[in-house]
Amino acid sequence: MTTPPTADWLRLDQQICFSLNAASRAFGGLYRVLLKDLGLTYPQYLVMLVLWEDGELPVKELGARLRLDSGTLSPLLKRLETAGLVRRERSARDERSVRVRPTEDGTALRERALEVPRRIAAATGFDVDEIRALRTRLDDLTTALDAAARQAGPADPADQRP
Known part of the structure; x- marks a missing residue:
């Protein structure tokens, strides 16, 4: 890298x-x-x-x-x-x-909504495996960022009250 x-x-x-x-x-x-x-x-x-x-x-x-x-x-x-x-x-x-x-x-x-994810997937131009892989990477990124935010502590000093 x-x-x-x-x-x-x-x-x-x-x-x-x-x-x-x-x-x-x-x-x-x-x-x-x-x-x-x-x-x-x-x-x-x-x-x-x-x-x-x-x-x-x-x-x-x-x-x-x-x-x-x-x-x-x-x-x-x-x-x-x-x-x-x-x-x-x-x-x-x-x-x-x-x-x-x-x-x-x-x-x-729900029945009417079934077409929405199909159309979103088609709009990305990605195949199902690429979408799955991207979602997994984004979930991993979210987990890592949540952990980093917890480690960094509260951003607002008011959040530090007992």
Whole structure:
């Protein structure tokens, strides 16, 4: 592996974060077009993916799976509930816990959504093995960066309170 000269370290085209962000924005643009017919935004689509996979889940677990905090997830779920796609209910055993599940309409939407990943895969120009390999590398990158962030400690001094 060759290391770029020190002068190049701060060049935009040398920043992996920029390349990942640009790819993410490109994905977002394509998803926006493909999800329009489903009436979903990309974050709402992610919520529905998890619910189609797991059925009913506590909101806290859903947030953990999606790496979303409750301040972001709650309004998303409210909009999905207003659209009739999910139902939120307080747990009878623990009033602090709210569970969310797809409604009948939310479950039916899954059939229409099946075309989305096929079209995304085709748009990448990658074959299935290349997509799998890229996803594995990105998962490894996420794991490594999460570990590095934990090691570095909290970014906000307020997070250091006991």
